[in-house]
Amino acid sequence: MSDASKKDSELMKKIVSLCKSRGFIFQSAEIYGGLNGCWDYGPLGAELKRNLKDYWWRRHVQERDDIVGLDGSILTHQDVLKASGHVGGFSDPMCDCLLSKARLRADQIVPQTGTAYHFTGVTHEESGWSIEKDYSVLLTEGQDPNKARKTARLYYSQFLTDKQISPKKLELKGESTEEVSDSTRYNPENGSLLTEPRAFNLMFKTQMGASADENDESAVAYLRPETAQSIFVQFKNVLETNRLKLPFGIAQIGKSFRNEINPRNFTFRSREFEQMEIEYFCHPDDGMALTEEWLEARLKFYEEIGIPREHLHILDVPDGERAFYSKKTYDIEYEFPFGIQELEGVAYRTDYDLSVHQKGSGKSLEYFDDQKKEKFIAHVVEPSAGCDRTILALICEAFDEETITNDKGKDETRTVMRFDPKMAPIKAAILPLLKNKPELVDKAREVQKALQPFMNVFYDDGGAIGRRYRRQDEVGTPFCITIDFETLGEEAADLKDTVTVRERDSMEQSRMPISELLPFLLEKIH
């Protein structure tokens, strides 16, 4: 591992550790040993996520008159996913090589012709060890039969409990041969038998109805693999009930599930994840231009929530790597400590989605333009963002450790989560300077009550004031409001009912009348 990646790995460890110790993110079912790739958001994580989703919704739905919202069901009719291509079409059957463990796409295996050597097992006389397991090796014409036996011994040797035993000492059992032609059951690389082709089930499959039979195909339903499909399927209902005209969008935030995902990198890749998607429908002529517009709009959004442009990368997905129906796709990527990884895809999906559902359902999903007297299937541009990934990016971006020199001239580390105030889980901490002075405590509680209806604030009177400031730094609270003796009017009459406002990033303090707190904070967090 290089120094840089080691440093990044250390950084990621710190971030994961802070997420747990401060209550942002916990492992799912931790007390039962954990559930692979599943995570729970703790109190602060839940606030953070809510802030992100709320802001996304406000920006893209409430503050625009061309986008409306939808909240579709997670359980999905199997016909929807058959039409979309998720059932069948997109899942490539794969085989694993029993010897080398290499994974091959079944449809890409070059058919082989030759002699198959079958074996039923192997024994090791000295130790008495043996195993019964069918295995075969394919030899093409002219190859030495001993090559098949050697390969088979190698295969069986992987089951040896005593790794000291040489594969050469293994006695093969039940050898027989068979002529085969054009077979794709063997690895062209080494002749080893492959596993049966297995369709990777990308989706979580379930049965509808409490008494549904496991084999009842008609009871099959799926957890949605993306939020997009319910938008396409409800396109007509939304269009007809909302007096919409192209171009317009339908937005949705919600959970999606993909079983094939190999969980990695903390919450980055999970089997259960939340998406924030817009399907923006338009005239076919406008698709390309709108893709560019959406890319810009989304980059601006990231900037607004505190992820600067210079930490984002835009990948113009080249021909051949895009989905076959997409004419243009941009990936917006973020520089995570574990690498540059995708946050969002902005894809021009043409009329693929509405076309397949029109065909699949037999219902017309065409759009009629009254003015141009033109009928067509709308094209769609899809900005599809990963909510959990964006949360992780916000956390990585916010994390900072700075060295400051304290009063005694000693260096110490201050951990600060530099969240944008819009995103910060706690907007302000209300702190009475001293806990054992009831006048301060009462006043602080008053301030807390005044702010609570408008934002998430946090009251804390435990320990020294400096400690409380640092605690808030570590969870990213942008402002600390301290009720002190000036507030009570004990020092100077004109300072009565003013408080200390301490800013997280600069640690600077200023005085402010209590009456100005609310407008001040609202302006910062909006």
Place this chain on the structure above:
RNA sequence: GCGGGUAUAGCUUAGUGGUAAAGCUCCAGCCUUCCAAGCUGGCUACGUGGGUUCGAUUCCCACUACCCGCUCCA
């Protein structure tokens, strides 16, 4: 899915074939007039399940989870 590594308190680590130590955190109390002060007290851990053993957190096996490298990611 494959290979490697790891698993002790909320966090970071120590340690042992006879059930465990420390720092930080946290809680309570005292004290404290602005950046992790101090004092006193307190809660909390050997991932799960087997095996060996008189006895296992320690040795062995399996499982689970996390991390790293591949693979995969419509």
